[in-house]
Amino acid sequence: MGFNSLTFLYLFLPAALILFNIAPKKLKNSVVAAVSLGFIGFSQPENFVFFLADIILLFILSKAMSANFEKAKIKRALLVFAIAFNAAVIIVFSVSNQLSGGFSPFAAMVISFTAIGYFVDFYKGEAEEFSSFSDFVVFLAFFGKLSRGPLIRAKNLKFLPSSEKFSLSETGNGLYFFIRGLGKYVVLALPLAKLHENLLASNSEEISVIGAWLDMVVFSMMIFFDLSGFCDMARGLGRCFGMDLPQNFYFPFQSPSVSDFLDRFNMTVTGFFRHYVYDVLRNDKNSRPQFIVNTVLISMLCGIWFGIEMNFIIWGIYIAVFVIIEELFLNRLLKKIPVTFTRIYTFAVTMFSMVIFSSSETGFFLTSFKAMFGIDVPIITDGTSYIVSQNVLLLMVGAFFMLSLFSMFINYLRKKSPALYSTVAVLESALLIIFITAELI
Amino acid sequence: MKKLAAFLIVAMVLTMSTAMLKNIFSAEKPFLEELSFEEIEHTLSENVPFREEFSGLMDTIRYFSGVRHFEDIYIGSEGSLLLDIKKPTSRIFSSAKNYILGFSEKNQIRPYVMLIPSASVILQQEIDNFSGKDIYNQRNMINNMYSEFEGKVRTTDIYQTLYDHRGEYIFYHTENLPTSLGGYYIYGELCNRLGIEQNKMDSFSAIYAAHGFYGSLATDFLKQYSSPDFISFYEHEKNKNVILEHRKNDGSVRISESLFVFNENNFTDKTDMIFGGISPVMEITSPESIGERKSILIFGDESAKSWLPFLVTNFERITFVELNLAEEKLLSRISVSDYDHVLFAYSTSAFVSGIDFEKLEFIG
Numbered sequence: 001m002g003f004n005s006l007t008f009l010y011l012f013l014p015a016a017l018i019l020f021n022i023a024p025k026k027l028k029n030s031v032v033a034a035v036s037l038g039f040i041g042f043s044q045p046e047n048f049v050f051f052l053a054d055i056i057l058l059f060i061l062s063k064a065m066s067a068n069f070e071k072a073k074i075k076r077a078l079l080v081f082a083i084a085f086n087a088a089v090i091i092v093f094s095v096s097n098q099l100s101g102g103f104s105p106f107a108a109m110v111i112s113f114t115a116i117g118y119f120v121d122f123y124k125g126e127a128e129e130f131s132s133f134s135d136f137v138v139f140l141a142f143f144g145k146l147s148r149g150p151l152i153r154a155k156n157l158k159f160l161p162s163s164e165k166f167s168l169s170e171t172g173n174g175l176y177f178f179i180r181g182l183g184k185y186v187v188l189a190l191p192l193a194k195l196h197e198n199l200l201a202s203n204s205e206e207i208s209v210i211g212a213w214l215d216m217v218v219f220s221m222m223i224f225f226d227l228s229g230f231c232d233m234a235r236g237l238g239r240c241f242g243m244d245l246p247q248n249f250y251f252p253f254q255s256p257s258v259s260d261f262l263d264r265f266n267m268t269v270t271g272f273f274r275h276y277v278y279d280v281l282r283n284d285k286n287s288r289p290q291f292i293v294n295t296v297l298i299s300m301l302c303g304i305w306f307g308i309e310m311n312f313i314i315w316g317i318y319i320a321v322f323v324i325i326e327e328l329f330l331n332r333l334l335k336k337i338p339v340t341f342t343r344i345y346t347f348a349v350t351m352f353s354m355v356i357f358s359s360s361e362t363g364f365f366l367t368s369f370k371a372m373f374g375i376d377v378p379i380i381t382d383g384t385s386y387i388v389s390q391n392v393l394l395l396m397v398g399a400f401f402m403l404s405l406f407s408m409f410i411n412y413l414r415k416k417s418p419a420l421y422s423t424v425a426v427l428e429s430a431l432l433i434i435f436i437t438a439e440l441i
Numbered sequence: 442m443k444k445l446a447a448f449l450i451v452a453m454v455l456t457m458s459t460a461m462l463k464n465i466f467s468a469e470k471p472f473l474e475e476l477s478f479e480e481i482e483h484t485l486s487e488n489v490p491f492r493e494e495f496s497g498l499m500d501t502i503r504y505f506s507g508v509r510h511f512e513d514i515y516i517g518s519e520g521s522l523l524l525d526i527k528k529p530t531s532r533i534f535s536s537a538k539n540y541i542l543g544f545s546e547k548n549q550i551r552p553y554v555m556l557i558p559s560a561s562v563i564l565q566q567e568i569d570n571f572s573g574k575d576i577y578n579q580r581n582m583i584n585n586m587y588s589e590f591e592g593k594v595r596t597t598d599i600y601q602t603l604y605d606h607r608g609e610y611i612f613y614h615t616e617n618l619p620t621s622l623g624g625y626y627i628y629g630e631l632c633n634r635l636g637i638e639q640n641k642m643d644s645f646s647a648i649y650a651a652h653g654f655y656g657s658l659a660t661d662f663l664k665q666y667s668s669p670d671f672i673s674f675y676e677h678e679k680n681k682n683v684i685l686e687h688r689k690n691d692g693s694v695r696i697s698e699s700l701f702v703f704n705e706n707n708f709t710d711k712t713d714m715i716f717g718g719i720s721p722v723m724e725i726t727s728p729e730s731i732g733e734r735k736s737i738l739i740f741g742d743e744s745a746k747s748w749l750p751f752l753v754t755n756f757e758r759i760t761f762v763e764l765n766l767a768e769e770k771l772l773s774r775i776s777v778s779d780y781d782h783v784l785f786a787y788s789t790s791a792f793v794s795g796i797d798f799e800k801l802e803f804i805g
Contacts, residue, residue, distance in 0.1 A: 001478050006485040010458040017451075042478060172447020175454060393506030422446030429450045433457065438498040441486050 001042040003147060003178075003233055004186050006440050012042065013178075017171065020241055032142065032241045033134035039143035044107060051111065051141070054089065058082070058115050059136050065122060066129045075123060082119040086112035094308045107146040109305065113272060114140050118154050120276055127154035144237030148230035150248035150268035153275075158244040174239030176425045181232025183432035186439050188398055189225035195391050196222055196358070202383035203368070211384040212355075212371035219358040220253065220351050221398040227266060251404045253350055256342040257334055258322035261350050266302065273301045291327070296320040306357075311365070315356045322349050457490070464488035497662040504666070509568070514658055517567030520668030522658040523560050524617040528577050529793035538589045540798035541785060545593060552783040553634060554590065555597040556583045557619065557627060557744050559790050560612035563603045579789050586792075594785075597634040602626050613670045615663075616656030617790055618712055621673050624747025631748065635782060637735075637755050645675035645751075650714055651705040672711055674701045677754045679729040687720035690768040700725070700750050715746040721767035722775070725749075725759040738780040740764055740801075742791035764797045772803035 001007050016035040023031045041048045061082050068074040093108035118139070121127035130136040139157055199215040231249040238245035252265035262270050281294050296317060303316030326334065334342045355372075359365035371377045388395075400406070413421040465488045489495055500511060509516045515523040545552055561568070562579040580600055587596040603611060603619075603626060611623030619627065625642060632639035653669040680700060687695040695717075702708070702717045716723060719742075736758035739745070745761060753759060760775060777783060787796060 001482075005478075005482055006461075006489070007478060007482050010454070010461055010485060011481070014455055014458045168444055168451065169447045172444075172450045175450050176447075179450070179454075390508045390510055393503070419443060422443035426446045426449045430453060433453055434495070434498065437457070437489060438495045441489055441492060441496045 001039070003182055003230075004190070004440065006437070007042075009182070009436070009440070012039070017240060021171070028242060029132070029138050030134040033137035035241075036137060036141050036143040036146075039146065040107065040141065043146075047108075051107070054111065055137055055140055056133075057085075058140065059130075059133055062119070062122065062129060062136065065119070079119055079123045083116055086116045091308070094304075098308060106148055107141075110146055110149055110151065111140050113151050113269075117151070117272060117276060121154055130154075138243075142238070142241070142243065144234045144241070144243075145245060148227060148234070148248075149266070150231070150234060150246050151272045152246060152268065153272075156246060170239050170242075174236045174241075176429050177232050177236025177239065179236070179429045179432050179436070181229040181234075181236060182436055184225045184229030184232065184401070187432070187435045188394075188401065189222055189229055190439070191394055192218055192222035192225065192398060195387070195394065198387055199384070200358075202381070202387060203371075206378075206381050206383065207367060207371040208378045208381045208384050209371060209374045210380040210388075212368045212377075214384065214388065215358070215368070216351055216355050216372070218395070218398075220354045221395075221402055223354065223357070224253065224402050225398070251407075253347055253402070254343055254404060255346045255350070256339050257326055257331070257346055258319060258349055259326055261346055262299065262302065262319060262323060265350075266305065269305050270298070270302055273298045277301065288328070292324055295323050295327070299323065303357075309360070311356055311359045314365075315353055318353050318356055319350075460490040461485055461488045464490065493661055500662045511663065514663065515561060515568045516663065516666045517564060519564075519567050520666070521560060521564055521567055521612065521614045522663055522667045523564060523568065524658060524790060525561055526559050526577055526579060526790050526793055529582070533793060533795055534586060534589060537586070537792070537796065537798055540801050542590065542593055544798075544801040544804070548777040548783075550777060550783055552594050552785060553597060553631075554587070554594045555599065555627075555631065555634075555784065555786040556586060556792060557786070557788045558583065558600050558603060559617060559788060562789075563600075563607050564612065566607070582789065582793075595634060597630055599627050599630045602630050613656055613712070614668045615659040615670055616710075616712055617658060618656075618744055618788070619747040620670075621675050621715075621747055621750070624749075625675065625751055627748040628751035631752065631784075631786075632755070635737075635755075635784075640677060640751065640754050642675075645677050648674045648676060648701075650674050650701065650703060651711045654705075654711045656712070657710065670711070672705075672714055674715065675750065676701070677751075679754050680727065680750070682729055683725055683727045683753055685716065686724040686726075687717065688722040688724065688771060690721055690766075690771055692770075695720075700753060712743075712746055715750060719743055719746070719761075719763055719766070721763055722771050723759075723761040725753055725756075725761070727753050727757055727759075735781040736760075736779065737782040737784060738762070738775065738777060739784045739786060741784075741786040742788055742796070744788035744791065745786065748786075764800050767800065769800070769803045772800055773805060776805040778805075 001012065003009075016031075016038075019035065020028060020031050037048075037052065040051050044051070061078060065075055065078045065082075068078065089108055089112045118127055122129065130139060139152070139154060145152070196215065196218050199211060199218060203211045203215060227249045231247065234248070235245050246268055248266060248268045250264045250267065252261045255261040255264055278294050278298050281290070281297070299320035300313055300316035302319070303312035303314075306312050334345075352369075355368050356365045359368065410421065410424065413424060465484060486492075503511075504516075510525070513525045513527075515525060517523050541552070541554065558579045562577075583598070583600060587598075590596065603623065606623075606626055609622060610620055611626065612619055625645075629639050649671060651672045653671070655664055655667070655669055659667050683698070683700060685697045685700060687697070689695075697717060700716060702714050705711055705714055708714055708718070710718070713719075734757040735755075737752075737756050737760075739749070739759060739761045741749075741761060742763065742765075749759070749761065758780075760780070762772070762775065
């Protein structure tokens with residue numbers, strides 16, 4: 001069971017919301033914990049026992065670390081064990097997913113990375129101990145963030161004040177965000193994924209200039225609506241269940257620099273690697289070679305987050321090269337020229353990066369790059385023409401919503417005219433519920 | 442967010458949820474056959490209020506934006522729904538070749554092979570230009586398959602014949618099968634190849650058996666863009682005393698004295714009015730067949746409903762085998778040496794979906 005199912009939208013979520021709202025205040029987090037474990041049980045029944053044992057073991061480890069907080073050697077040994085154990089879980093799930101393609105490794109990634117961050121913070125005294133098991137479960141495995149994140153640090157986990165936590169406005173607001181995110185995913189990302197598949201099949205037979213460019217644009221849109229959709233869903237569910245989760249994705253293709261792109265694209269994951277890897281490796285005399293090595297490492301890790309595959313690693317290196325060039329040479333120039341041009345530069349670089357990102361067969365992105373510049377290929381094939389003719393509406397709607405205009409308009413309304421904002425939110429939700437249900441039947 | 446707006450958004454989700462549950466619990470059948478995510482999702486999907494309106498909504502939007510290809514079906518300009526035939530894997534080619542040639546060698550025979558192209562390629566002019574080019578080239582596929590046999594079988598090319606008659610009602614609009622008229626043209630080519638006399642069309646009397654029905658390709662949404670079908674039987678004087686035996690895997694035999702069933706209410710799939718549907722093995726004996734009293738063993742699929750009734754006039758005994766349905770016990774009773782001819786006749790759509798040719802090993 002994923003978010004994009006009738007079971008989740010019309011059975012699991014309403015039941016969870018009712019349970020959460022009727023539960024006494026003291027038990028609300030226990031309800032969220034139980035619902036989160038229930039979600040894992042439904043969505044990955046084959047791994048449920050493992051995840052439950054994993055979370056219990058991590059809770060016991062956190063208690064052991066707390067009990068031995070003053071004993072440096074034991075504390076350090078527990079930290080090393082916790083990191084090694086979680087790293088092993090990440091590797092096992094990622095590799096088995098790559099080999100079998102059976103299930104998404106994201107739940108394991110989110111739980112394990114969050115746990116690593118927690119143990120490091122706790123070790124350094126930057127995080128407090130979770131006194132109750134249910135709070136620990138909510139922190140590690142809140143169901144709203146299991147699909148794509150965000151990754152949260154213990155000190156960033158913000159429970160809403162009780163006055164907001166249990167208000168109808170918050171539930172409605174949270175549902176609005178969730179429905180909006182689900183709409184992006186179901187109505188746009190999934191059809192775009194199918195279109196990308198068709199283009200890939202068509203390009204594999206006979207690639208053309210327009211076919212290669214179109215595939216790049218379609219894949220970029222698909223990634224945008226997928227990650228942006230899951231970000232909205234996670235934040236919406238967070239608000240429904242009394243939490244304020246951080247933003248994970250903010251119009252990355254409109255960034256003024258590639259460094260900024262990395263900060264806006266899967267931002268909590270980038271932030272996580274920056275904090276726990278980059279900052280640890282950096283010393284006071286931060287030399288140029290060390291900066292280069294660290295930047296490449298962080299970018300590669302950001303790529304590997306999506307899977308241990310060669311195209312994600314190459315994508316990370318490609319992004320790192322531009323981040324390094326910017327930091328060492330280009331930033332002075334970028335600051336002098338109008339922001340429109342810097343955005344165009346970033347847009348071009350990051351869109352090209354999506355060709356590498358999407359290339360499941362190593363080396364196919366070279367074929368795509370050659371085709372994009374018309375080397376030994378026709379301008380357009382009948383296959384591409386046909387695919388375009390069948391998807392004009394999807395491409396137009398996708399292009400419109402990929403720009404920040406609509407989002408800016410909604411934010412403007414929220415600040416200037418709450419009544420109009422509420423009306424638009426209701427109408428948007430109603431339309432999206434209709435479209436989502438129509439797609440899920 | 443204003444409280445009223447928040448209330449309306451929450452109410453929308455809860456109302457949909459409640460309406461679904463109400464539908465589920467008011468239904469007579471049990472809520473769930475088994476407790477699995479797929480079962481729950483399916484049950485909910487079946488009980489969405491205004492389901493028909495919802496299910497057609499996105500397709501309607503896509504249709505008006507120019508889309509004419511839904512799942513695997515093209516909407517033709519003349520009211521036909523044309524199933525898209527995908528490129529078969531090389532394994533399907535090699536498996537078909539190896540099993541058929543192995544079977545021929547074992548039984549010391551040189552069988553006939555006929556692949557029947559689908560409507561999506563014969564009626565290509567009904568699909569717009571770009572998608573027409575996108576359609577898998579079945580002509581090449583058939584030629585490639587035939588060349589794989591390296592002259593060890595006798596192949597029958599019916600592509601050109603069907604193409605020459607593409608303006609006639611040779612394929613159902615809403616079913617991926619040739620009509621009886623299409624079947625007659627297939628029969629004509631088959632007669633030429635088998636070296637038997639073809640009965641002229643005017644020696645058959647046409648009976649219109651079912652009108653205005655929609656076949657399996659016509660979903661609720663696609664019905665509005667397709668034309669309904671009709672079924673006609675072509676009956677020959679000499680076919681009136683035929684005996685048709687349907688043999689099932691459990692050993693049961695159903696006997697009929699006609700190739701056609703006239704009560705259309707008995708069938709959801711109206712094309713099953715021919716033979717009363719296809720069985721794992723069908724034995725047709727025709728005491729008054731024309732010409733030499735010969736027999737033929739045919740391996741085929743549903744498309745035989747179109748052309749096989751015509752062939753009955755030419756053979757005293759026909760055994761038709763649907764390899765995907767028949768099991769070992771039934772197949773082991775068949776002996777190739779009892780027949781004068783052996784024919785493999787498949788539609789390209791059945792062929793690319795995969796035929797259980799390995800079961801040929803069970804035949805004596």
